[in-house]
Amino acid sequence: MLQMNEPHTKKSSCSYCGDAPINHPFSFWESMIAITLDKYAKKFIKYVPFFVKDFADLVPEFLFRTLAFLGFVEFSGDINKANSFRSRIIWEEAKKRGIIMEQVIFRDKPLDFYRAMLKIKNKSKNFYFESIPIRPEFLDMDKNWDDKVVLKQEFKKCDIPVPIYFELSFFSFLKFKNKNTKEIFDKLPKPIIVKPRVGSRGRHTITNIHTLKQLHEGIDTVLQICPYLIVEEHLKGNVCRATFVNGVLAGFYKGQSPTLIGDGKKTILELIKDLDSGRRDRVLPIRIGKELHDHISRSDFTIDDVLPVGVSLSLTHRIGRLFGGKTIEMIDDLHPSFIPILTKAAKIVGLSVVGFDCIIPDPSKEEVSQKWGIIECNSLPFIDLHYYALEGKPRNIAGMIWDLWENKQRI
Numbered sequence: 001m002l003q004m005n006e007p008h009t010k011k012s013s014c015s016y017c018g019d020a021p022i023n024h025p026f027s028f029w030e031s032m033i034a035i036t037l038d039k040y041a042k043k044f045i046k047y048v049p050f051f052v053k054d055f056a057d058l059v060p061e062f063l064f065r066t067l068a069f070l071g072f073v074e075f076s077g078d079i080n081k082a083n084s085f086r087s088r089i090i091w092e093e094a095k096k097r098g099i100i101m102e103q104v105i106f107r108d109k110p111l112d113f114y115r116a117m118l119k120i121k122n123k124s125k126n127f128y129f130e131s132i133p134i135r136p137e138f139l140d141m142d143k144n145w146d147d148k149v150v151l152k153q154e155f156k157k158c159d160i161p162v163p164i165y166f167e168l169s170f171f172s173f174l175k176f177k178n179k180n181t182k183e184i185f186d187k188l189p190k191p192i193i194v195k196p197r198v199g200s201r202g203r204h205t206i207t208n209i210h211t212l213k214q215l216h217e218g219i220d221t222v223l224q225i226c227p228y229l230i231v232e233e234h235l236k237g238n239v240c241r242a243t244f245v246n247g248v249l250a251g252f253y254k255g256q257s258p259t260l261i262g263d264g265k266k267t268i269l270e271l272i273k274d275l276d277s278g279r280r281d282r283v284l285p286i287r288i289g290k291e292l293h294d295h296i297s298r299s300d301f302t303i304d305d306v307l308p309v310g311v312s313l314s315l316t317h318r319i320g321r322l323f324g325g326k327t328i329e330m331i332d333d334l335h336p337s338f339i340p341i342l343t344k345a346a347k348i349v350g351l352s353v354v355g356f357d358c359i360i361p362d363p364s365k366e367e368v369s370q371k372w373g374i375i376e377c378n379s380l381p382f383i384d385l386h387y388y389a390l391e392g393k394p395r396n397i398a399g400m401i402w403d404l405w406e407n408k409q410r411i
Helices: 024-045 050-057 059-069 085-096 148-157 170-175 177-187 212-222 268-277 290-297 338-349 397-406
Strands: 073-076 101-106 109-120 123-130 165-169 192-196 206-209 228-233 238-245 248-256 259-261 312-314 326-329 353-360 373-378
Touching: 024 228, 059 073, 059 109, 059 123, 085 101, 085 109, 085 397, 148 165, 148 228, 148 338, 148 373, 165 177, 177 212, 192 212, 206 212, 206 290, 212 228, 238 338, 238 397, 248 338, 248 397, 259 268, 338 353, 338 373
Parallel strands: none
Antiparallel strands: 073 101, 101 109, 109 123, 165 228, 192 206, 192 228, 238 248, 238 353, 248 326, 259 312, 353 373
């Protein structure tokens, strides 16, 4: 049973969107414009005078205040309407500190935008932000670190471990489908992963690819939401999240996907039912849908097959208790050899709040003893991962973020 105020999954008509459904056509065109223009925009911004940047910072406030004046927007102090659990954690910590925080409500629909009365340049004023209140001076990014290709390009230059990867676009795929994908497929160790260049929550990410046909099918799935793709080797291990606040490792979370071990007698469906019947409190049932069927089919199994003795079968690339898996907050058990490398990565991106997703076989063992890598960066990380793990001590990362407004750091 879920505990009060814990996050829960949303129903989605698209199996590949998981618990975070989005409008496919809108996502496709939005990412096309964003990625195409991004490299030119970043170069241009370097030469923009500071007063123009200051004006740009005022746009959200001007927009929301204008919409409020016209009656389209109101500001709510009801914390129960928080649009994400990440935002609720931030809000709860604000209330503890006596910080007045309100949510933007657009035509009765709560948005994941908020305002808080804060001191900026020695003046108290409303600061408008999306989910996490990052100080204005830390908002500029010299590169789009949420772009998985951009991140890996920079990290590879600096000897930060990343998987082998190739970039692919909708346009090149249409024109040179067989040639491009065959060359990429032949160069990568198997299995392979294909995913959108931008985006999070594992949307339309296809893993465990072993054949060229599966790669083409995976690309078709990704192209539903993004015209730019990244194809990379499938590192084996746990999906881990390293979250930094002000350059300091604030939390380290390990998630595991639901996995079956064959006994040579029961079918995969029967083993799933057994696993579900013995699941721990707060762990949700395994979702049996198209994504699961496709995932196990790439390992040459169907749900009605008997799983051979000792064979390990992952049921999804999604990790954590919301998908029938396991979670642990383990910053105290992380091997110290990882910390300098992860800290170097945080310094490269230069963000005051950032989360890195890594694939690591065993985070408690020395990093040189295993093959691992950073697979993506989150400039607006889901800090709630560190609060509701099944095991480990929760980390008050929201408190660390608010501390930055008071010019102090607490770990």
